[in-house]
Amino acid sequence: MGNTLFPVFLKTENIRFLIIGGGNVGFEKVSALLKQNPEAKIRIIAKTFGHDLKEAFNQYPHIEYQVKEFEESDIENTDIVIAATNDNSLHQKIKQVANAKNILVNVADQPDLCDFYLGSIVKKGDLKIAISTNGKSPTIAKRLRETFDENIPDEIDEVLHHLQLLRTHLKGDFRNKLEILNKITQTLSHSPEDLPRYMDYLSRYR
Structure with a gap:
C-alpha cells in the first residue's frame, strides 16, 4: 500500500x-x-x-x-x-x-x-520536526534526528520570532506578502549556517 x-x-x-x-x-x-x-x-x-x-x-x-x-x-x-x-x-x-x-x-x-x-522528534524552540520510517527502522529515524539536531542552529528560533513579527506588520495582499517572505527566507534555505548575514538581511524589513 x-x-x-x-x-x-x-x-x-x-x-x-x-x-x-x-x-x-x-x-x-x-x-x-x-x-x-x-x-x-x-x-x-x-x-x-x-x-x-x-x-x-x-x-x-x-x-x-x-x-x-x-x-x-x-x-x-x-x-x-x-x-x-x-x-x-x-x-x-x-x-x-x-x-x-x-x-x-x-x-x-x-x-x-x-x-x-x-516518531523521532527534532525540537528547536518553536520549530518541531517529526520523523517516521513507517515503522520500519526506529534506528534510522533516530540517526536522522541526530543529524537534523546537529545541523539546525539553535538561533532558528530567533529567526522564527522575527518572521512572525514581520508577517504581522507586512502590508499588501497575500501574494505580495508571500513574495517578500520568500525573498527573505531564500538566504536561509541556501545557507542555514549563515544566520548572522541572514538576520542582518531580515532587519531591513522590520
Whole structure:
C-alpha cells in the first residue's frame, strides 16, 4: 500500500495519555511525552515499576500511576493509549478494547497493532520536526534526528520570532506578502549556517 501516514501535531495539554507497562519501554514512552510537554496528562498502569519510572514519579508528581493489572475499565477517561509491556496477548486485548471505544493505540515494537507511530522528534524552540520510517527502522529515524539536531542552529528560533513579527506588520495582499517572505527566507534555505548575514538581511524589513 505504500506510505499512507498523515503527520499531525497534537496539543498535548488537551490529551489524556494512558501508558500500560512499567519497565524500560514504558519509561521511554513517558520520557518522550514529558520532553515535549513536562505537564502532559499521563496515567500509568503496571504490575511493577522500574527504578527510572519511580524517579520520574518523584520528579513529576502530577503523573498518576496504579500498581495493578490492566482492566477494560482503565480505558475510561482516556484519549490515547500506549501499550509498553512484554505480553503480546495483552497488547492485542488492549487494542481491541481501546478501538471499540474509538481510542487510538500505539503498541511498542508491534507496528501491525499500532494506529499511529511515535516518531523521532527534532525540537528547536518553536520549530518541531517529526520523523517516521513507517515503522520500519526506529534506528534510522533516530540517526536522522541526530543529524537534523546537529545541523539546525539553535538561533532558528530567533529567526522564527522575527518572521512572525514581520508577517504581522507586512502590508499588501497575500501574494505580495508571500513574495517578500520568500525573498527573505531564500538566504536561509541556501545557507542555514549563515544566520548572522541572514538576520542582518531580515532587519531591513522590520
